[in-house]
Amino acid sequence: MLLATLFFGAVAGIFTSTLNNYLADVHAFDAGNRGWLELPRELPGFLIFFVMGLLLVRLRESRIAVLAMVLTAAGALGLGFLSSGMVLLVLVIVIWSLGDHIIFAVEGPLGLKLAKKGGEGRRLGQLGGARNLGTILGVSVVWLLAKLVGDRYDLFYLLGAVFAALAGFFYWRLQLGKQDPPSRRLVYRREYRIFYAISALFGIRKQIFLVFGTWVLVSLHGVPVSTIALLYFIASTLGVIMRPLLGDVIDWLGERTVLAADELLLLAVCLVYAFASDVLPQPWDLRVLYGAYVLDHVLFALRVARTTYLKKIAVDPGDITPTVSLGITIDHAVAMSLPVLSGWIWERYGHQYVFLLAGAIALAGFFICLRIRVPAPEIAAEPSG
Numbered sequence: 146m147l148l149a150t151l152f153f154g155a156v157a158g159i160f161t162s163t164l165n166n167y168l169a170d171v172h173a174f175d176a177g178n179r180g181w182l183e184l185p186r187e188l189p190g191f192l193i194f195f196v197m198g199l200l201l202v203r204l205r206e207s208r209i210a211v212l213a214m215v216l217t218a219a220g221a222l223g224l225g226f227l228s229s230g231m232v233l234l235v236l237v238i239v240i241w242s243l244g245d246h247i248i249f250a251v252e253g254p255l256g257l258k259l260a261k262k263g264g265e266g267r268r269l270g271q272l273g274g275a276r277n278l279g280t281i282l283g284v285s286v287v288w289l290l291a292k293l294v295g296d297r298y299d300l301f302y303l304l305g306a307v308f309a310a311l312a313g314f315f316y317w318r319l320q321l322g323k324q325d326p327p328s329r330r331l332v333y334r335r336e337y338r339i340f341y342a343i344s345a346l347f348g349i350r351k352q353i354f355l356v357f358g359t360w361v362l363v364s365l366h367g368v369p370v371s372t373i374a375l376l377y378f379i380a381s382t383l384g385v386i387m388r389p390l391l392g393d394v395i396d397w398l399g400e401r402t403v404l405a406a407d408e409l410l411l412l413a414v415c416l417v418y419a420f421a422s423d424v425l426p427q428p429w430d431l432r433v434l435y436g437a438y439v440l441d442h443v444l445f446a447l448r449v450a451r452t453t454y455l456k457k458i459a460v461d462p463g464d465i466t467p468t469v470s471l472g473i474t475i476d477h478a479v480a481m482s483l484p485v486l487s488g489w490i491w492e493r494y495g496h497q498y499v500f501l502l503a504g505a506i507a508l509a510g511f512f513i514c515l516r517i518r519v520p521a522p523e524i525a526a527e528p529s530g
Contacts, residue, residue, distance in 0.1 A: 154279025183484035190477035214313030216244030225302030270392020277384030348476025380442035415504035
C-alpha cells in the first residue's frame with residue numbers, strides 16, 4: 146500500500162506541477178479558457194458516485210485502484226503525445242481525471258482497513274506522507290528535466306505514465322479486503338449530512354486554489370514551470386513530515402477542531418492571494434505568495450479528517466466507500482461551475498474578487514465545521530466481582 150501510494154504521488158506531482166504551464170505554453174489558454182476546462186475535467190468527479198456504484202458490484206477496492214492507474218497512465222500518454230487539438234485535449238484530460246477521481250474514492254477506505262481504532266488519522270497521515278514522498282520524486286524529475294532539456298511535456302507525461310503503471314502493479318499485489326463483503330452500490334443517509342456539506346466545501350476550496358492559486362503565479366507573475374515544480378517540491382517535502390503529524394493531531398484534537406481551524410487558515414491564504422501584490426513591494430509580494438502556495442498545499446493534508454469523521458459516524462462499515470464516492474460527487478456538483486464563474490469574475494473585475502469569494506466561503510465553512518459531532522468512544526465494562 147505504501148509503495149502504491151508513493152508511485153501515485155509521483156504521478157500527481159508531475160501533473161500538478163506542469164498542467165497550468167502546459168495549457169498556457171502549448172495551448173495558449175487564458176484565465177477564461179482555464180476555467181471552462183474545469184467543466185469536462187471535473188465531470189468524472191461528478192459522476193464518480195454512479196461509476197463506483199457499478200464497479201463495487203464486481204470489484205473490491207484494491208482492484209478498482211488498479212483500473213484507476215490504467216486510466217491515469219492512458220491519460221498521461223494522451224497529454225504527452227495525442228492532444229494536438231482541443232477535442233483530443235479534452236478527451237485525454239477526461240480519461241486522466243476519471244482515473245484520478247476513482248483513486249480518491251478508494252484510497253481512504255483502503256487506508257482505514259489498515260488502521261486501528263482511534264488511530265485512523267495516524268494511519269491516513271502515514272499514507273499521506275508516502276504520497277508526498279512520491280510527489281517529491283515526480284516534481285524532482287520535472288525540475289531536473291526542465292533544467293536539462295527545457296519544458297519537454299512529452300517526457301514529463303511519459304514518466305507520469307510509467308509511475309502510474311508502477312502504482313497499478315503494487316495495487317494489484319495488494320490483497321487487503323479480499324474477504325470483505327461487497328460494499329453497497331448506492332448509499333445516502335441523513336446522518337451523513339455534515340460530511341456531505343464538508344465535501345462540498347472541500348470541492349470549492351480545491352477548485353479555486355488548484356486552478357487560480359497557481360494561475361496567479363503563472364499568469365500575473367510569469368513564474369516558470371521549474372519554479373512551480375520547486376514550490377511543489379518544498380510543499381511535498383514538508384508534507385512527508387507534516388502529514389503523519391497532522392494525522393496525530395486529528396486523533397488528538399478531533400475532526401471538529403481541526404477542520405474549523407483549517408477554514409480559518411484558508412481564509413488567511415485567500416487574503417494573501419487577493420492583496421499581497423497591492424500592499425507589498427516587489428519582490429516581497431511574490432515571496433509571500435510563494436509562502437501561501439506552500440501553506441495551502443500542506444493544509445490539503447487535513448482532508449483526511451473528513452474520512453476519519455465518516456468512519457466514526459458510519460451506521461454500517463459498508464457505507465464508507467460509497468459514501469466517500471457520494472462526497473466526491475457532491476463536491477464536484479458544487480464546484481464544476483465555480484471555475485467558470487471565477488474565470489468570468491477574474492476577467493471582469495480582477496483576481497482579488499475570486500479570492501474574496503473563496504474567503505467568504507471559508508468563513509461559512511468555519512461555522513459548518515463547528516457543528517461536527519462524533520459519538521463518544523465506547524468504554525469497556527469493568528469485570529464484576
